[in-house]
Amino acid sequence: MATFVDLFCGGGFGARGAVRGGGRPLVGLDAWHMATKTYKANFPCAEVVTDYIENVDIKGLGQTYRPDVLLTSPECTSHSIARGAKPGSERSRETAIGIVPWVEAMEPRWLIVENVNRMKKWDRHNELVETIENLGYQVSDLHLNSADFGSAQARKRMFLICDREGTVVTKGQLLAFSDGTRMCARDTIDWGSSYRSTKLYSPGRAKATIERAERAIAHLGRGVPFIIVYYGSDYGGGWQTLDVPLRTVTTIDRFGLVTWNGNEPYLRMLQPSELLRAMGGGNEHKLPYGSRREKVKLCGNGVCSDVMTAIFQWINFNKNIGIPAT
Structure with missing residues (x-):
């Protein structure tokens, strides 16, 4: 079972997919208290930290936790087209660069970076990839659509899947772990509500x-x-x-x-319950806290669970713990 530390963990949608794929969360970190509160409710055995990544004792955590995977989803609002004409915040963008000390401290075999596709247009994107490569990782730079992995939502995102042992992964290899289910918006609706x-x-x-x-x-x-x-x-x-x-x-x-x-x-x-279904939360994931607006925000900030399930199935297959390819 691949253990993982979850930076920018949000309400735990990525972690939900990772757990389904054979992962076990050690730590979830996010600056928003509603996110970490929700994360803890869903993964009570994980430690949660409510703070910005630059404020955390990274070396101390690195001495305590040596995860197989460092799962990260840096702030995407300043890359996203959804922000409209508002100018982007470089500080927000640079949370991606901020993951590097965590990689150095924890030395995970795998590093995953999820963000909007437009992050590739950021002038420091190549710097980030080169920095990760210089730390000894093989970087697979993929664009994945959650709908291809069985989600009832078309959510297109960039994934950097990085392996210290040099394994390259393709979209086709990840799709081999999907059962081929195709869902649509109709499947998210609470028709009897x-x-x-x-x-x-x-x-x-x-x-x-x-x-x-x-x-x-x-x-x-x-x-x-x-x-x-x-x-x-x-x-x-x-x-x-x-x-x-x-x-x-x-x-x-x-x-x-x-x-x-x-x-x-x-x-x-x-409603949030319907958006939760679109995010791949299934019957296991809960949004027990917050206002309706906060629950919508938790969903919008999340990583689609179905994509992360396939990634962790691939990781566990390569970790040789007995999860076969399909």
């Missing part, structure tokens, strides 16, 4: 929301449920069908579900 839904054509409804909905209705016809997509760079007309994976879950409410009562369309926002 009693969540409050209001008439689409209600007084005060934003004109842009009505326009999104009417584009979908014109395409699908009346009586067909669909999802309105808010925010971010959207080239699909502001809506999507339920028969394809949900678009990327973000840290703010982005998805409205339109259903029908006879000929009347109704609208409600997707």
Whole structure:
């Protein structure tokens, strides 16, 4: 069983996938107390640290913990296209460089760095890769879509999968550990729920929301449920069908579900339990703390569990502990 230390651990979605893939969490670290509180609720045997990585006694932790894997997901907001036109924060970006002392202190065999694809456009991306290589790692630089690994969400991310013993991994090799299941947005919906839904054509409804909905209705016809997509760079007309994976879950409410009562369309926002399902949380993962807004943020900040499951299955296979390739 591959042990791991989880930097920028969030609510533990990446760790959930790692555990399913045969991993065991030793430490989860995040600067947001709601994230570490949620992490501890899901992985009570792990130590949790609530702080910024630069404030932590790295050498002390390195003497205590020698994980097989250092799992990291540095801040992505200043790389992400979802931030719109706001200028990026170099300090936020440099949390990626901040993982290097952790690698030096803990000397894990494997290092995993997850971030948005646009991180490759960062002018220090190559520096980060070269630094990792100079520490003795073979770096596999992959772009992976969670939908290919059985998630009900299309979440495209960069993964640096780094092995001190020189093993290279490809997307195809990781997909060999997936069962080939394909899920879609429809699979995330709590169809039997009693969540409050209001008439689409209600007084005060934003004109842009009505326009999104009417584009979908014109395409699908009346009586067909669909999802309105808010925010971010959207080239699909502001809506999507339920028969394809949900678009990327973000840290703010982005998805409205339109259903029908006879000929009347109704609208409600997707709930944290549904976003949790889109993140691959399954029945095991819980969001027991925080407001609705905080739970949405936890989901949007997470790593899709299904991708991490495949990565840890591959790691454990290479660690020779008896998890066969499929």
